[in-house]
Structures are given as C-alpha cells and as structure tokens.
Amino acid sequence: MKILLVDDEPFALRTLKEMIKGAKNSWEIVDAVEDGEEAIAILQKHEVDLVISDIRMPAVDGLGLSKYIEENFPKIKVILLTGYKDFGYAQQALRCGVVDYLLKPSSFGSLFESIEKIENCILKEKYVNRLRKKREKDILEKRLDDLLFGLPIPLYDDELIPRINEILIFTCCIKEASALQVGWVEINAYSAIKNIIEEWFLTFGQAYVIVQEQHIAVIVFFNDSEDKRLDYKEILSRLYELIRVLLKFELLIGFGFPCSNLTELPVHYKESMYAMEEARKYNVSTISFYGDIEQNTDEVKQLEKKYEGKKNRRVIEIVLEKMRTYLSEDLTLKLLAEEVYLNPTYLGRIFKQETGESFSSYLINLRIEKAKELLRNPALKIYEVCEQVGYNDPAHFTHVFKKTVGITPQDYKMRS
Template sequence: MHVLIVDDESFVRRSLAELLERDPAACHSVSAAENGLAALQILQTREVDLVISDIRMPGMDGLELARYISEHEPDTETVLLTGHQDFVYARQALRYGVREYLVKPISVESILGVVSAAGERLQSRRQEQQVLRLREKNLRRKLLTDLLYGMPLPFFERHLIPPFSSFAVLSVSLRGVSLPGSWSEQSIYAAVINILEEYFSPHAFTVGIQEEQAVMLLFATGTAGENGAADDYDDTGASGDTGAADKSGSTLKAEADFTRCYHELAVQGLEKLTALLKSLFCAGMSGFHSELEALPEAYRESLEALRLAKLPEAAPVVRHSGACAAGADAAADEELHSKAKRRIISVVIDRMEARLQENLSLKLMADELYMNPTYLGRIFKEDMGEGFSSMLTRLRIKRAKELLEDVTVKVYEVSERVGFRDPAYFSLLFKKAVGVTPQEYQKHNNRNPR
C-alpha cells in the first residue's frame, strides 16, 4: 500500500515514515510532502492509497488537500492530523470524505491501527473490483457468443462493448489434427485465448471465445476501451467495406494499409503461439466491418479463410477476400448454422433452468430470442430428442427432487418453486415421472439420509 505523509514539520514526516516502513504486519511504500501543493504533485504522478495529512500547513492546508482528493482521487483515503481540537475542522473533514480525524499527539498503536484498517479496506475493494471485472468479462463473452450466431444484443448491455470504428474476426486452429503432448483441446485453446488477448490488447479491444476445435478472436479498432489502446489507424476512416465501388483511391490505400497492419499482427501472434505452446497454428482473418450486427458475417468469413489456411502449403494466416465472399463457402455456412442451432438450444435450456418458477412457454422463449416459435420448437426437438414442454417438465421434476431432499420444505412450496400452481397436478406429474408421490419421496429421503 502506498502511503503519502503530508506535514510541514520534517520531524513528523520522518517519524511517521520510519514507523510505517518498519511495520512488521505490512509492507508499505511511503512518500512524504511538506505541504498540500507538494502533495498534489505526487498525487498527479503516482497512485496513492492513503494520505495522512496535517491540517494547518502553508500554501495548501489539509482541508483543501482533502477536498481535492475527494473530487479528483476518490479511491484515495484521507486521514487528517491536527493539534487543534476544533469541531469545525472535523465537520468540514467529514464533508470531504475524510476517513479519520486524529488529534495530536497520536500513539503508535493508533496510527498503525488506522493504516491497517485502510489496508484491509483497500484489499477488500480490490477483490470486489476484480470479481466485477471477471463477471463483466464473462458476460461480454456470452453476449458476443450469442451475437455470433445471430441472436440480438440487448440495448441495455451494449455498454459492455466500447465504441469502435471497425472490427475483424480471427479464427485460430491447430494446423495438425492431433493434440500436442499432454494438452487437452480445452486447455490448449484456453491458452491460445490468454496469449492472443494479451498480444492484441495494446492495439485493439480484444475478446477471445473458445469454439469447437478453434478460437474465435474479435478485435475492435479505434477504441480506447478497457482491453486496448486507441488504434493508430483510427484517422483513416476505414470501415472494412473493402468492396465498395465508390471509394476514392486514397481511402482504399488507407484501408489496405490498415488491413495489412492487422494481418501482420496476426502472423506475429501465431509465431508467438508456436514459440510458447510448441505447436503449429493457422488462422483465417475476416474483412473489417463497422457494425456489430455484422459479427455473424465476419465469423463466417473467418471460417472460410481458416478452411483455406488448413490446406497444405497455405500461408499461416489467410485473409478473407471479396471473391471468397461472393462464392459463399457452403461448408462454412453449414458449420456456422450447426453451431448457431446448438448455441440457441444451450441459451434456451439455461433460461429454462434459471426460471423454472415462471410461466414459461416456447412462444415466450422464441419472442425473447426474436425467433419463430415453430422453427425454435423444431430445432429444439431435433437437437434434444424431445419437445420443449417435455424438457421443461423433466427439468422441473429434477429440481423438485433436489428441493424435496430438505424435509422441512412443504410439498406445496416445492410445487410453487418449480412452476406448478396446482399442487395436485404437480403430484400427479411427479408420481408419473418418479414412481412415487412427492410426499413418499420426501419421507423416503428422511428415513435414508445421504
């Protein structure tokens, strides 16, 4: 934890610094400033977790410093020290979000206690932020996976994707058919995502999604988002629509340079994969697109290019060309369609399991996914081997069995929690599926605890 001590008395600064640096319970980085103005220079150049400041100092006093911190450095905590027991000071200090207001002379135990408490809050806050970042990252991947297969992106979740000027998709796969060494397919492609996300992040906002025997990597340019810096080519006006006939020669040249830059980055990224994972990889790169709704098309383009990259003597990274798009690779279309159906079914089942208590229906699921109910019902039965209603009942009975293992829960409560408003009807379906009534099932579990 970085602590900044601000006091116009050199003895106080030195004593507090030595005390914190010798603290056996923590490892503190300590800076010191003789007044508020000197403290500002440190705050503007370094990340400071805790400021311990005197109130009365020349130039800028502690209260002015506290106000600056509350307005410009909200993650920095402030503790004020003073030799004056003045309620007005304390009241102002609280208004500026000051954590503690200590009156000199201060004992060693008091100052160490304040710093220790600040350290615990800092650690807790960082853990919460890390959890939130991971949740956001996982949600972003889920949303992009849905969008990949043509499912709509809810408008209220678009903030998860920062504004961008254009994006492309890179599909990466092992060049051989066998897995190297002791790697599993899941583990090696998880490593591919980690390596390429880190590699591309200085150049573009990057998200990797693990697919069957491949990785889909989306990189969006012209954004200063969480995972990437603003792109150097952002002023070219490139939209990725390289086939447009009405573009000027200068614009086409800029877009060609833009595409070539990312093609070279992709080649270098594969070289890095080979060096780290000791395996050969190939990749197909889509054209650049400007609208996120074009993600399915970009993915299809990358699959077509990847199919060419897997051919003998092919370059490690193959860029999608306009000619390839015009001739629409039927195999890539079929692969994308098959994956899309599986993704849709997976989303539907996840929603069913999470919302068993609701009055669910095939039409409701279809409406939420902007799909035709008849089509959804057909692909659901083709993939699962049973209809939506049959699957819903089976999931509800499965959940009811789990709930009935708690003998304190009433049968009618279980009935409601799994979506049956009529307990008698619930009992009838339960006995038909399990062979005994819910009451008998619960009593049996009570006699034979696990």
C-alpha cells in the same frame, strides 16, 4: 499499500516516514512532502492508496488537499493529523471524505491501527472490483458469442460493450492438435493462446477470445488513434510468430474484413471461418484472409450448414439456461422463441434435434427432477415445491409427478 506523507514539519515528517516504513512490509512510502501543492503534484504522477497529512500547512492545507483528493481521486483514502482540538476541523474533514482524524500527539499504535483498517478496506475493495470485472468480462464474452450467431444482446448489457471504432474478427485453431507436445491437453493449449492474444492486443485495443468447437473466435475492438492505418496481416503474423515461439506449436488463422457495426459480426465471423478452413485445406499458408480467397460454392454451403448447426446449439443453450432459471414461471415455447427472436415452430424443431426430446416433454422432466430435489428438503411443504417448479394446481402437479415417477409427491417425500 502505497502511502503518501504530507507534513510541513521536517522532523515530524521524517519520524513518521521511518516509523511507517519499518512497521509492515506491505506499507510502501511513495513520497514524503512538506505541503499540499507538492502532494497534488505527486498524486498526478504516481499511484497512491493512502494519504496521511497534517491539517495545518501553508498554501494548500490538509482540508484543501482532502477536498482535491475527494474530487479527483475518490478511491484514495485520507488520514488527517493535527495538534488542534477543534471539532469544526473534524466536521470539515469528514465532509471532505477523510477516513480518520487523529489528534497530535497521537500514539503510533493508534495510527498503525487506523492504517491497518484502511489497508484491509482497500484490499476488500480491490478484490470486489476484480471479481466484478471478471464477471462483466465473462458476461460480455457470452454476449459476443451470441452476436456471432446473430442473437441480440439484452438492453441491460449494452453498457458492457466497448466503444466501437473498428472491429476485427478472426478465428484460429492449432494446426495439428495431434502433434501437441507431451504435457499439453488441447483445451489447456487454447486457454494459453487466449491469454497471449488478450495481452498482445492491449497495445491496439481490447480483445475478447471465445472458445468454440475446435477453434477460438477473437473479436478485437481497436482504439481510435491510428487504427485505419494498421496492417492486420502484419499484426496477425507477429502474433502467430509469438505463439509459435512461446508455446511451440503453430496456428491456422483466418480473418475477414474489418467492420464498425456489431450487427455485421455474423457475416465476418463466417468469413474468418472460411478463411481458416482454406488455410487448413491447402496447408500452404498459416494465415489466410477471406478477401484473397477464390470462393467455392459447395464449400460455402458446407460452411453455412456448419454455422447453422453451431447457431442452433447456441440457441438451445440459451433456452435451456432460461428454462432452468425461470422454472417457477409459466414457460411456453412461444415466450422462449421471442427471447431468441425465432419462430416457435422452428425453435421446437431444433430443440428436439439438439436434445432428443420435445420442448414440453423436456420441460416436464426438468420440473419433476427439480421437484424431487426439493421434496428431499423436510422444511418444504408439497404445495411450496409445487409452486417452485411452475405448477399452480397441486392436484395437477401430483398427477404429472405420479405419471412420471410412479409414486405421488407425498410418497416420494416420505421415502426420502
């Protein structure tokens, strides 16, 4: 934890610094200054977690500093120290977001206890924040995966999309997966590539890497600065070389034209896949740009067929996830088709192609399997299980359960 000390009494400041510095290894003194103005200058240049300040100082006092911190650095915690037993000061301090208010001469034990509590609070906040960012990133990658296949993003996830200036999408795969060195598994190799790519593009913007079947798709949102003057071929060449040096294997990279609209992603994703397949086909260039390729009609048709297959699988994944999540509700093929913007008849056809079962048959089996799981819970009544798996009529539930399992829910519950 990074701590800034502020006190206009040099001896008190020096003592405070030495005592805190030696109290715990995780407590780092960023600086020790003698007035609020100096403290503000430090805050503008350095990362600080906690400010411990005297309240009575010339120019900018402790309350003024606390107010400045609350308005400009709300995540920074503040402890105020004062020799004045003034309740009014304490009230003002709390209004300025001060975490603790200690009277001088306060024992170092009390101060250390307060610092310890604040450190635990900061660590918890940082953990929660990291967890939130990880979840948001995972959700965004799923939504971008949907966009690659023309599936819309739910309105409540719109805010997760980075500000768009220019987008580049490229796909890549390991040139010869069979030639991976001992110790490498393909999925782990792609995870390593993902980490390198995400870090590499931080210089230019934000990259999201989505692992697909036997390749990865990379969507890069570029910064505003000088993006239009960037040489994408040069950037990808340098990235290719970095991965070759660090991981000791080569990639095949294909990329299409950049765009500025998310709705164009499916088109440019297909371009990048076609370019990557061309690189694989001729094995003469590890980086291929769609704009440099002479298109072959049959190969384009094959790519479209392959793309549609991937899209259908992605659609069914979404549908199955919604079925499991909303199992207790009145699920219909028409309702789910609206969720993925498809015709119900077409969805029913690709559902059977991908799962081997009709939608209605799959839904019944899903509900019965969930019902069997719930019936093993002695605390649940049969009518409660019935409701939780989407049946409003217990008699109908019993009929369907017996037809599927061979015995009634009551008998199944007794045997469990």
